[in-house]
Amino acid sequence: MTSRYTKRFAELKQANLKAFMPFTVLGWPDKESSLALIKQMIESGVSALELGFAFSDPVADGPLIQTADFETIASGFTVTQGLDLIKEVRAYDADIPIGVLIYYNLILAHGPEAFFKDAADAGIDGVLIADLPVDSSSEVEPLAKENNIDLIFLISPVTAAKRMDLITSKAGGFIYLLSRLGVTGTHERSQSADRALATTVSEIKKRTEIPVMAGFGISNATNAGAMYKAGCDGVISGSKVIELAGKPNAAEHLKEFYKSMLSAPTA
Numbered sequence: 558m559t560s561r562y563t564k565r566f567a568e569l570k571q572a573n574l575k576a577f578m579p580f581t582v583l584g585w586p587d588k589e590s591s592l593a594l595i596k597q598m599i600e601s602g603v604s605a606l607e608l609g610f611a612f613s614d615p616v617a618d619g620p621l622i623q624t625a626d627f628e629t630i631a632s633g634f635t636v637t638q639g640l641d642l643i644k645e646v647r648a649y650d651a652d653i654p655i656g657v658l659i660y661y662n663l664i665l666a667h668g669p670e671a672f673f674k675d676a677a678d679a680g681i682d683g684v685l686i687a688d689l690p691v692d693s694s695s696e697v698e699p700l701a702k703e704n705n706i707d708l709i710f711l712i713s714p715v716t717a718a719k720r721m722d723l724i725t726s727k728a729g730g731f732i733y734l735l736s737r738l739g740v741t742g743t744h745e746r747s748q749s750a751d752r753a754l755a756t757t758v759s760e761i762k763k764r765t766e767i768p769v770m771a772g773f774g775i776s777n778a779t780n781a782g783a784m785y786k787a788g789c790d791g792v793i794s795g796s797k798v799i800e801l802a803g804k805p806n807a808a809e810h811l812k813e814f815y816k817s818m819l820s821a822p823t824a
Contacts, residue, residue, distance in 0.1 A: 561654040561682045562707060562730040565604060566768045566790065576604035576791025577781070577818045578770060579798050580658070582625040583608050583642055584634030586802075594802055594811075595646050601815035605654035606646070607685075607793055610639050612660040617687045621796045636667050640679045647680030656683035656709060656730065669700055677704035683730040685709040691724050698727070709733055714750070714757050725764040732761055733793070736771040736784060758788035778821035785823045794818065 569576055579598050584591050598606060611629035615622065636659075643655060657676070664672045664686065676684060684706055686697070691710055701708045707729030712721060714735070725732070736754060754771070761769055771784040772793035781792045801810040 558705065560705070560707060560730070561652060562605070562768075565652075565654050566731070569604060569791075573823075574604075575781075575785055575789075575821070575823050576768065576770060577815070577821075578605045578607050578656075578791060578793045579603055579815065579818075580607040580609060580622075580772075580793060580795030581798055581802070582611055582622065582629055583639035583657075584611065584632065585625045585629045585799075587632065588634065588638065588642060592642060592645055594798075596649060597808060597811060598815065599646075599650050599653055601812060602819060603653075603815060604791060605656065607656045607658060607795070608639075608643065608646075609658040609795070610636055610660070610663055612663060615660065615687075619796055621799045625799050636663050636672075637675075640675050643679040643681060654682045654730070655680060656685060656707075657681055658685045658687055661686050661689045664697070669697060673697070673700040673704045673706060676706060681706060683707040683709045685711070685733060687711075691720070691727060694727060701729075711735055712757070712761060714753060716757075718760070721760060721764060725761065725767070728765065728767055731768045731770045731790070732765070734758065734761070734769050734771045734789065735773045736775060736780075754784070754789075755787040762788065778817045781818055781821035782823070785821070792818070792821075 566576065581594055595606065611626040611634065613630060615626050646655065684701065694708060708727060709730050710724045710728045711733045712724055758769055768790035770791045770793050771789040775781060775784065775792045775794045776797040784792050797814065801807060801814055804810050
């Protein structure tokens with residue numbers, strides 16, 4: 558069976574378009590608002606979704622997403638409720654690829670077998686376990702495969718060639734390229750670092766045909782254009798979404814943001 562990721566990326570390539578994948582935290586700022594936020598993403602024509610499960614120690618995330626995580630945990634929103642919310646999203650759109658970002662302790666608490674089965678039942682296509690190194694992924698690989706879920710892995714500008722070989726041999730859906738070192742956020746980007754990314758993208762593409770999506774520090778169309786110039790197939794943006802969602806008239810701000818990201822220059 559062709560995965561939703563494979564189908565969507567093929568459609569985008571055929572249309573000579575890049576992928577835009579926004580991120581938000583499931584259940585933030587509350588369940589109904591979270592669902593409305595995700596529905597607006599879909600209605601805006603985004604390519605795919607990345608949805609995060611709130612965690613108490615989100616080491617990969619910057620202050621905006623950390624705050625959203627802590628507020629969601631304080632509200633009592635659970636992993637099970639997050640899976641139920643994704644079921645509602647899947648009922649709203651049967652075709653959009655849905656990936657989740659989660660930390661391994663949450664999977665262990667839910668039970669690995671139960672988590673991957675419940676993820677498949679909810680309509681999830683890909684799982685990125687932020688704190689599970691590729692070297693340790695063998696414990697979840699059979700569960701992901703059994704449930705037709707792609708495991709998504711991170712590659713950074715300093716990933717060694719041998720490790721890149723291992724990651725690209727195991728990855729599905731897309732490669733998540735850290736466009737810079739550090740944590741997620743909306744900081745200004747370095748042009749020299751963006752140029753250096755082209756080499757990393759080239760090395761990835763020598764090893765796999767899986768699309769490369771750049772994330773971390775992608776907060777505007779200029780950032781996205783730089784990623785496309787480096788050879789990326791799309792971009793992921795989360796901190797900017799959380800920032801705008803917290804403003805007055807958030808829906809209007811987000812509408813303009815999605816529009817600008819979807820029309821970012823691709824050459």
